[in-house]
Structures are given as structure tokens and as C-alpha cells.
Amino acid sequence: MVEFLQFLVPGILIGGVYALLASGLGLIFGVMRVVNFAQADFMMLAMYLSWALFAGGFGLDPFLAVPAVFVVFLLLGMAVHWLFIRFVIGQRENHDAQVILTIGLGLIFQNLILIRYSSEPRVVAPAYANEGDFIGDIFISRVRLYAFLLSLLVAALLFLFLNRTGTGRAIRAASENWEAATYMGIDIDRTNRIAFGVGVALTAVGGAALVTFQSITPFVGFRFVVVMFAAVVLGGLGSVSGAFVGGVLIGIIQSVSQVWTSAAVKNVWVFALFLLILYVRPNGLFGKVQRAI
Amino acid sequence: MRRLVPFIVLVVVVAALNGWLDQRFYVRVLTLSVVWALAGVAWNLMAKAGQISLGHSAFVGIGAYGFTILLRDSDTSPWIGMAIGMGVAAAVALAVGLPTFRLRGFYFTLATISFPLILELLVSHYGDPELTVPFHPEGEWEFMEFSNSHTYVWVGLGMLVVALAISELIDVTSFGFALRAVRDNEVLARAVGIRTVAWKSAAFMISAALSAAMAVLWVKAVLRVTVAEEVFGITVVIVMLSVAFVGGVGQTWGPVVGAAFLIPLAMFLDDSIGETVPGAQELVYAAALVLVALLIPRGILPAIERGCRRIATRPDPSRELAGRSLLQRLAAPSPRPSPLLRLPLRRQRPRMPLPAGAKVLEVDGVAKSFGANEVLSDVAFSVDAGQRVGIIGPNGAGKTTLFNIMTAHLRADAGRILFKGAAVDRLRAPRRYELGMSRTFQVPQGFHLMSPLDNVVVAAIGASLPHPVAASMAMLERVGLAGKALGELSALTTAEIKSLELARAMVSEPDLLLLDEPLAGLNESERAGFFGTVDELVAPHTAIVVIEHSVRSLIQYVESVVALDDGRVIAEGPPEDVVSDPGVIEAYLGSKWMEHARDQ
Known part of the structure; x- marks a missing residue:
């Protein structure tokens, strides 16, 4: 039982970060029906930004850097939408174009970083990186706890944004029925742009939360891409709150599977679960079909 | 003959390069171009059905590990290893394809991502992350151990030609028609007898x-x-995607064009600046993907074809000749009449003509709810051979849902459907079409990437007609669309699209024809002529069920009317009786109106 809890607690903590990563992907799919294969590479870029702010002379604590990361990636996401994504939105024939465009963009990010920073793994190790507390027999790493609390905070802010602001409501309206939203006078292009920016920024913050315990390489995103998809599909494609629950579940499964099998194959369980959900409950565990919130 | 030209050009070009190039690096570039063209052709077979797979590296890995392990453990020739690997890959494709192909849209793409990831993790952890291929200099051909690196190019060229021939063969047979139909409009494909899951699985296995x-x-x-x-x-998947999308997604010759262009570019760039710019190769593929997505989403060959067609449609005859270049031939869609069109995959089931007065359709106690919303409850009626039945009812009464249940586009929650006396509840849409049930749609459906003729040909193939093209052309003549048979679907007027829907539904000579609001969108004179056209087309034993809001046109045509309201049958019988039934009037006009009428 203790062994189980020793895996369960870190699983929940990392699951919170997965939830944050996945919520961005879910928001983007919910609003504009684009499966963004570059999402994990935005996370990778955010990790490098966090590392640069920490190691590049500023010495900025990665958790304190989160607001800066959010703003930078909100703008970057909006720029990428304006430059590329908006041209492949809408029509049914654009489905293929969305897939290859986002895969291509992700590859470009990876290789530009590779050219600039090489493939050497980078780490962000603040002074408290190895600290932690025991609660009973269970060790709780401080950085993982902070990352989890950060995710909860961002989730709360996201909830307020989507429910209490005009732009947030427009995003929800567009994700429910964008055609009807245009009739209500919602500027769909602007809404998409903001949603893409916010979605990218959410995932970027998730990346920034990871850097204290995840080494950074140009190809780190690939390890997370299916984890993010799994969380999103688990919670129901297009549902932000579903993606949150899905993320936590994935974290738990990944961690608890180590009770039975080696940590090296923990993702096999995640991928297998992902397939199982696609086959058995393609609309997600909660069965809500393509709703944003 | 026309289809042979690209093959000849390919063989001549590769042979010339293989004879002429002698520097090791150049031979390597040539070899890899052929290898990735082959990979792209393989990947593209799925894209013919509109399915984007991100998991093909699973099959590449199975092939690579399969032959290496067999060679290592039992000195099995790589040729035999290849055959075994192909078999295993096909079996795995069937196993993973069957559950996935029931889903549509993004789901297949999403599901495929995880296959290679699972295999890679399992192989790396429980097997060998790396295997050296044992060296067997004693058998050059037996062990594919060629001392002359040019020989690999010849072998690769041979394999590429075979793969292209398979792809080409698929294009010109009913297999290709089925895949294109799936890509274009899967719901409609199933409604005209295309067994979409079977065809997609077959393509995935190959x-x-x-x-x-x-x-x-x-x-x-x-x-x-x-x-x-x-x-x-x-990376395997990314190169496959790149060569296929750059050349032309779903096009047989697309990956060859894509590979000829991208692989040398990437390799020369890597060779010249790879030292200082480590990701140069990947950047080439990435840039190609982004540019194709934004500029020519269907690839180079379709873009050329479109350009040529634009030139060819100008009245200048010399221009038209210039347009018929080799590239246009590469890009050209399948030719119309082909002797290969009928693949003997399924024998046509002989259909017994029904005796007059026999029951064609019996609907018994059918119920359907969407969540808490009860759309149909305990609906029952029957239709005799040769009978014409109208279904009326206000919007939301459940008329189209009833059609969708009859044709298996939806499953009923309760009740039975008997077709020609046999229960068909467990049969899926393509099977019901094969048995002789045909329909049109409330919102007219079409295969928009196909000509009007091909739209009907798909339905003829679905019905296993012996001469699908001839039968379809004859049907188009009868509905007056012969002149537009080879044009664009988007050029048809509403009335012409209705006629096309009718032709598509009638080509199988069904026993039961379901027409869903056939008069909607037609003008007064078109309405007047429509049912006359239907009568000219149908055999005397064919039963017709029509949903129609234009009650006046309907009651002149049908012999019996079923009125639905709120998912229940509220009246049934001869048209005049049903339309004067107070319940029906109330359903249409509301109870207030009824009171008003009574007061008068």
C-alpha cells in the first residue's frame, strides 16, 4: 500500500503538469478543430526560454519566470496563427494541410534549436531542486509540488478567463458552434488567434513547470506529444476540463505502472490506454462530444 | 499503353543514372531516393482513402527487425525474411486497422501515432535496441550481400516498379474507386454498397x-x-509524409516525384553544410511540409494537372497539345472505361423478382432516442412491392431518422425491420444496399472530387454490376445528364444534382427506393416533372417511399400516406383520408388553428 502511494502521489503531481500541457491542446482543438502536432514543440521552446532566463545570466527562478513565459508564448502563438494556421482552418480538405503544417512547424522549431543550442541536454537546477518533505513514508519533491500548485493556479485562472471575460466567452461560444458565433457578431479570426495564443501559452507554462525536473533537448517534445494527445482524448477531444482530468489520470497511470513494470516502459501503458480509449470510447471517458468547456 | 510511359521513363532515368554515377556518395543518394520513393508509394496507398497514417514506422520496424532476427538466428535469406515480415506487417495492419476504421476523421491519424512508439519501447526494453546484420559474403543474391552497390539500386528499382504497378492497378479497378469514394464521402460510399472497412483494411495491409x-x-x-x-x-514517417505530400497525396506517381526532388536536395545540403548545421536534412523536409500545406495542399502533380487543364480548356489547339505532357499523364486521374474495372472480388447475388403484392418492407415497433430526446417510438407500417408510399409530418417528426434506421445509418433502439421478408437489423448499410435498398438524401450528397459519371459508377460497383461504366452512362442518359457526365460536380444545378442522386440510387435497380424530400429546392416546373422521371426509371415491382413536405405534389403521386408526429404514426391510409384527418391537420397547423377552424 505504501509502495502504491509512493507512486500515486508523484503521479498526481506530474499529472497536474500534464493536465496543463494538455489543456492548451484541448483548447485549440475545441475552438478551431485543429490538431496541433507542434504543441509539444512549443513546450520545448518554453523550456529553452526558461533555461535561458535561469542560466543565461539573469538567474531568474523558473517558477518566477512563468508570467514572462506566458506573455512571450501568447504573442508567439498569435503570431504563428496569423502567419500560418489561419490559412488552413475551416474546410474539410484542410484536414491534411493542418496535419502536415503543424508537423512541419514542430520540426522547424526542433531543428532551429538544434542548430543554435546543439543536442546537449540542459538542466535547470535552482537551489531547492533536490529538496523535499516526507509526509509519513511518502517523499514529496518540492519542485514537483510547486509545479503541481502552479498548474492548479493556472487552471483556476483559465476557468475565470473562459467564464468571466468577454473574450473567454467568445472562445467558448466559438468552440460550441462557430457558425452561430459569427452570426452573434463574434470575430472568429480574432477569437481563433487569441485561442491559439492562449492554448500555446498554457502548454508553454506547463513546459516551464517541467524544467526543474526534466532535462531539456531539442527533441524533448516528442516524448510528450502522445502523452498530451492521450490526456486530451481521455477527457474527450475538445474539452478543456476533460483534458485536465485526462492529464492527471495519465500521470497516475504512468507512475503507478512502475509498481508492476519497469519505468522504461511506463509510456507503453499510456499509449495502450490511449488506443483503448480511442477504440472503446472515442468521445472520451465522460462522453461529452466535442465541447470546449 | 498511356500508363506505361511513366514506367519506361522511370526505368530509363534510374538506369542511366545508375550506369553513369560512380562516386559512392552519388550512388547512395540514388539508392536512398529509390528507397524513399518506395516507402512513399506504400504510405500513399492509405492516403488514397484519405487516411493519414503517422504510424507506418511500425511496419518498417517490423520488416527490419523481422528479417534481421531470422538472418541472425537461422541464417534465413533476407528474401524469405522479407516475405515473412510483409506477412506479419499485413496481419498487424489488419489487427490495428479493424477497430480504428470504424472511426472517422482525425481518429485514425491519432490512433496510428502510438503503434510505433509502443513497439519501439517494447523492443528496446525487452529485446535488442540495436542489431547488427550478420555478414554473409558467400551468397551474394541469396543473402542480398551485393559487393557492387549499384546492384542495390537495381533491386530497389525492381521493387519500386512492382509497388507502382500495384498502386496503378488499384487506381484503375473498383478497388481504387472504392478508396476514392471513401476519401470523398464515407457516409455516401456506405449508402451505395461500398464496404468501406473492408477496402480500407485491404489498402492498409498492402x-x-x-x-x-x-x-x-x-x-x-x-x-x-x-x-x-x-x-x-x-523520421521514417516524416520522410514518407514529405515525399508523398510534395509529389501528390494519394497519387500513384506523387512519391516518385517527391522523392526525386526532396531526397537529393536534403542529402546534398547535409553533405555540404551538415557539419555546421546539424538539422539541415530535417529542415528540408519540414520546410517542404509547411510550404506544401500553405501553397499546394494536394502536391505538385495535382497542381500541374490543374494548370494543364486550365491551359487545355482555352480554345487554342496548339496549347492543348502542349498541355498533354508527361507530367500531365502522371497526374491524370483514372481513365474512364477500363476492362479492369470489375475486380472479381465479390460475386453478384442474383436477386429474385418479387411477386406482386409481396411485402417489400415491414417496419415493426421501431424506437429511437438521442439521449433523453425520444425521436421515434413504436413506429410500424409496411410497403408492398410496386407500392408508392408517402411519409409526411412536421419538421422534427422523425421522418429522416426513420430513413436512416431503414438504411442502417442509425441503429434503432428497439423494433425490427424486415426487408423482402427477412430481418435486416444486423446488416450494415452497404449490405442493405446490395440487397436492393437505395436512397437519396435530404441534403443532396455527392463525391465532389469525381465526375457525375463516376458518382454513379461507384454505386454501380457497390451493386456489383457486370458493366458498371456502361450501366452508369445509360442511367445518366435516361435522367438527361449524359452531356455533363464528365464535367465537374460543382457545375450542376440543383435540379441536375437531384437527377444525379436519382441516377445513383436507381443504377442498382433497387426493390425499394427511399426518396428524402426530392422536391426541395426545385422550381414549379421541375417539381411537376420529377415524379414522371422517377416512374420512367423504376421497374414495376420497385416500391417507393417518399418523404415530402410538398403535400399537394405528394398525394397526387402516392397510393398511401403515413403521417408522423413527434415520433409516432398518427394516421395511415389513402392520401385523401390522411390529409383530412383532424390529428394530421392539428400536427401541421397546431391546436390553436384547429380551435379557430372549429369556431368558424
């Missing part, structure tokens, strides 16, 4: 087998070691 074959050549000719991270890796 595609997987070819990917496994390509892996053997790739490892033997280039890699020399089988590394899990490489053969199961995402």
Missing part, C-alpha cells in the same frame, strides 16, 4: 507489407544495422 519490404532494402543497402530508434522512429 501498404504495411510494402513498408516492411522497403525496410529490408533500406537496412541491407544503407543502414547495415537495425536500430530500434531509427526503424521505428518518427
Whole structure:
């Protein structure tokens, strides 16, 4: 039982970060029906930004850097939408174009970083990186706890944004029925742009939360891409709150599977679960079909 | 003959390059171009059905590991290893395809991502992350151990030609028609007898087998070691995607054009600046993907074809000749009449003509709810051979849902459907069409990437007609669309699209024809002529069920009317009786109106 809890607690903590990563992907799919294969590479870029702010002379604590990361990636996401994504939105024939465009963009990010920073793994190790507390027999790493609390905070802010602001409501309206939203006078292009920016920024913050315990390489995103998809599909494609629950579940499964099998194959369980959900409950565990919130 | 020209050009070009190039690097570039063209052709088979797979590296990995392990453990020839690997890959494709193909849209793409990841993790952890291919200099052909690196190019060229021939064969047979129909409009494809899951599975299996074959050549000719991270890796998929999308997604010759362009570019760039710019190769593929997505989403060949067609449609005859270049031939869609069109995959079931007065359709106690919303409850009626029945009812009464249940586009929650006396509840849409049930749609459906003729041909293939093209052309003549048979679907007027829907529904000579609001969108004179056209087309024993809001036109045509309201049958019988039934008037006009009418 203790062994189980020793895996369960870190699983929940990392699951919170997965939830944050996945919520961005879910928001983007919910609003504009684009499966963004570059999402994990935005996370990778955010990790490098966090590392640069920490190691590049500023010495900025990665958790304190989160607001800066959010703003930078909100703008970057909006720029990428304006430059590329908006041209492949809408029509049914654009489905293929969305897939290859986002895969291509992700590859470009990876290789530009590779050219600039090489493939050497980078780490962000603040002074408290190895600290932690025991609660009973269970060790709780401080950085993982902070990352989890950060995710909860961002989730709360996201909830307020989507429910209490005009732009947030427009995003929800567009994700429910964008055609009807245009009739209500919602500027769909602007809404998409903001949603893409916010979605990218959410995932970027998730990346920034990871850097204290995840080494950074140009190809780190690939390890997370299916984890993010799994969380999103688990919670129901297009549902932000579903993606949150899905993320936590994935974290738990990944961690608890180590009770039975080696940590090296923990993702096999995640991928297998992902397939199982696609086959058995393609609309997600909660069965809500393509709703944003 | 016309289809042979690209093959000849390919063989001549590759042979000339193979004879002429002698520097090791150039031979390597040529080998890899052929290898990736082969991989792209394999991947593209799935794209013919509109399915984007991101998991083909699973099959490449199976092929690579399969032959290496067999060679290591039992000195099995790589040729035999290749055959076994192809078999295993095809079996795996079937196993993973069957559950996935029931889903549509993004789900297939999403599901495919995880296959290679699972395999790579399992192989790396429980097997060998890296295998050296044993060296067997004693058998040059037996062990594919060629001392002359040009020989690998010949072998690769042979495999590429075979793969292209398979792809070409698919294009010109009913197989290709089925895949194009699935890509274009899967719901409609199922409604006209195309067994979409079977065809997609077949394409996926062939595609997987070819990917496994390509892996053997790739490892033997280039890699020399089988590394899990490489053969199961995402880069394999990215190169496949790039060559296929750049050349033309779903087009047989697309990957060849894409590979001829991208692979040398990437390799020369890597050779010249790879030292200082480590990701140069990947950047080429990435840039190609982004540019194609934004500029020519269907690839180079379709873009050329469109350009040529634009030139060819100008009245200048010399221009028209210039337009018929080799590239246009490469890009050209399948030719119309082909002797190969009918693949003997399914024997046509002989259909017994129904005796007059026999029951064609019996609907018994059918109920359907969407969540808490009860759309149909306990609906029952029957239709005799040759009878014409109208279904009326206000919007939301459940009329179209009833049609969708009859044709298996929806499943009923309760009740039975008997067709020609046999229960068909467990049969899916394509099977019901084969048995003789045909329909049109409330919102007219079409295969928009196909000509009007091909729209009907798909339905003729679905019905296993012996001469699908001839039968379809004859049907188009009867509905007056012969002149537009080879044009664009988007050029048809509403009335013409209705006629096309009718032709598509009638080509199988159904026993039961379901017409869903056939008069909607037609003008007064078109309405007047429509049912006359239907009568000219149908056989005397064919029963017709019509949903129609234009009650006046309907009651002149049908012999019996079923009125639905709120999911229940509220009246049934001869048209005049039903339309004067107070319940029906109330359903249409509301109870207030009834009170008003009573007061008068």
C-alpha cells in the first residue's frame, strides 16, 4: 500500500503538469478543430526560454519566470496563427494541410534549436531542486509540488478567463458552434488567434513547470506529444476540463505502472490506454462530444 | 499503353543514372531516393482513402527487425525474411486497422501515432535496441550481400516498379474507386454498397507489407544495422509524409516525384553544410511540409494537372497539345472505361423478382432516442412491392431518422425491420444496399472530387454490376445528364444534382427506393416533372417511399400516406383520408388553428 502511494502521489503531481500541457491542446482543438502536432514543440521552446532566463545570466527562478513565459508564448502563438494556421482552418480538405503544417512547424522549431543550442541536454537546477518533505513514508519533491500548485493556479485562472471575460466567452461560444458565433457578431479570426495564443501559452507554462525536473533537448517534445494527445482524448477531444482530468489520470497511470513494470516502459501503458480509449470510447471517458468547456 | 510511359521513363532515368554515377556518395543518394520513393508509394496507398497514417514506422520496424532476427538466428535469406515480415506487417495492419476504421476523421491519424512508439519501447526494453546484420559474403543474391552497390539500386528499382504497378492497378479497378469514394464521402460510399472497412483494411495491409519490404532494402543497402530508434522512429514517417505530400497525396506517381526532388536536395545540403548545421536534412523536409500545406495542399502533380487543364480548356489547339505532357499523364486521374474495372472480388447475388403484392418492407415497433430526446417510438407500417408510399409530418417528426434506421445509418433502439421478408437489423448499410435498398438524401450528397459519371459508377460497383461504366452512362442518359457526365460536380444545378442522386440510387435497380424530400429546392416546373422521371426509371415491382413536405405534389403521386408526429404514426391510409384527418391537420397547423377552424 505504501509502495502504491509512493507512486500515486508523484503521479498526481506530474499529472497536474500534464493536465496543463494538455489543456492548451484541448483548447485549440475545441475552438478551431485543429490538431496541433507542434504543441509539444512549443513546450520545448518554453523550456529553452526558461533555461535561458535561469542560466543565461539573469538567474531568474523558473517558477518566477512563468508570467514572462506566458506573455512571450501568447504573442508567439498569435503570431504563428496569423502567419500560418489561419490559412488552413475551416474546410474539410484542410484536414491534411493542418496535419502536415503543424508537423512541419514542430520540426522547424526542433531543428532551429538544434542548430543554435546543439543536442546537449540542459538542466535547470535552482537551489531547492533536490529538496523535499516526507509526509509519513511518502517523499514529496518540492519542485514537483510547486509545479503541481502552479498548474492548479493556472487552471483556476483559465476557468475565470473562459467564464468571466468577454473574450473567454467568445472562445467558448466559438468552440460550441462557430457558425452561430459569427452570426452573434463574434470575430472568429480574432477569437481563433487569441485561442491559439492562449492554448500555446498554457502548454508553454506547463513546459516551464517541467524544467526543474526534466532535462531539456531539442527533441524533448516528442516524448510528450502522445502523452498530451492521450490526456486530451481521455477527457474527450475538445474539452478543456476533460483534458485536465485526462492529464492527471495519465500521470497516475504512468507512475503507478512502475509498481508492476519497469519505468522504461511506463509510456507503453499510456499509449495502450490511449488506443483503448480511442477504440472503446472515442468521445472520451465522460462522453461529452466535442465541447470546449 | 498511356500508363506505361511513366514506367519506361522511370526505368530509363534510374538506369542511366545508375550506369553513369560512380562516386559512392552519388550512388547512395540514388539508392536512398529509390528507397524513399518506395516507402512513399506504400504510405500513399492509405492516403488514397484519405487516411493519414503517422504510424507506418511500425511496419518498417517490423520488416527490419523481422528479417534481421531470422538472418541472425537461422541464417534465413533476407528474401524469405522479407516475405515473412510483409506477412506479419499485413496481419498487424489488419489487427490495428479493424477497430480504428470504424472511426472517422482525425481518429485514425491519432490512433496510428502510438503503434510505433509502443513497439519501439517494447523492443528496446525487452529485446535488442540495436542489431547488427550478420555478414554473409558467400551468397551474394541469396543473402542480398551485393559487393557492387549499384546492384542495390537495381533491386530497389525492381521493387519500386512492382509497388507502382500495384498502386496503378488499384487506381484503375473498383478497388481504387472504392478508396476514392471513401476519401470523398464515407457516409455516401456506405449508402451505395461500398464496404468501406473492408477496402480500407485491404489498402492498409498492402501498404504495411510494402513498408516492411522497403525496410529490408533500406537496412541491407544503407543502414547495415537495425536500430530500434531509427526503424521505428518518427523520421521514417516524416520522410514518407514529405515525399508523398510534395509529389501528390494519394497519387500513384506523387512519391516518385517527391522523392526525386526532396531526397537529393536534403542529402546534398547535409553533405555540404551538415557539419555546421546539424538539422539541415530535417529542415528540408519540414520546410517542404509547411510550404506544401500553405501553397499546394494536394502536391505538385495535382497542381500541374490543374494548370494543364486550365491551359487545355482555352480554345487554342496548339496549347492543348502542349498541355498533354508527361507530367500531365502522371497526374491524370483514372481513365474512364477500363476492362479492369470489375475486380472479381465479390460475386453478384442474383436477386429474385418479387411477386406482386409481396411485402417489400415491414417496419415493426421501431424506437429511437438521442439521449433523453425520444425521436421515434413504436413506429410500424409496411410497403408492398410496386407500392408508392408517402411519409409526411412536421419538421422534427422523425421522418429522416426513420430513413436512416431503414438504411442502417442509425441503429434503432428497439423494433425490427424486415426487408423482402427477412430481418435486416444486423446488416450494415452497404449490405442493405446490395440487397436492393437505395436512397437519396435530404441534403443532396455527392463525391465532389469525381465526375457525375463516376458518382454513379461507384454505386454501380457497390451493386456489383457486370458493366458498371456502361450501366452508369445509360442511367445518366435516361435522367438527361449524359452531356455533363464528365464535367465537374460543382457545375450542376440543383435540379441536375437531384437527377444525379436519382441516377445513383436507381443504377442498382433497387426493390425499394427511399426518396428524402426530392422536391426541395426545385422550381414549379421541375417539381411537376420529377415524379414522371422517377416512374420512367423504376421497374414495376420497385416500391417507393417518399418523404415530402410538398403535400399537394405528394398525394397526387402516392397510393398511401403515413403521417408522423413527434415520433409516432398518427394516421395511415389513402392520401385523401390522411390529409383530412383532424390529428394530421392539428400536427401541421397546431391546436390553436384547429380551435379557430372549429369556431368558424
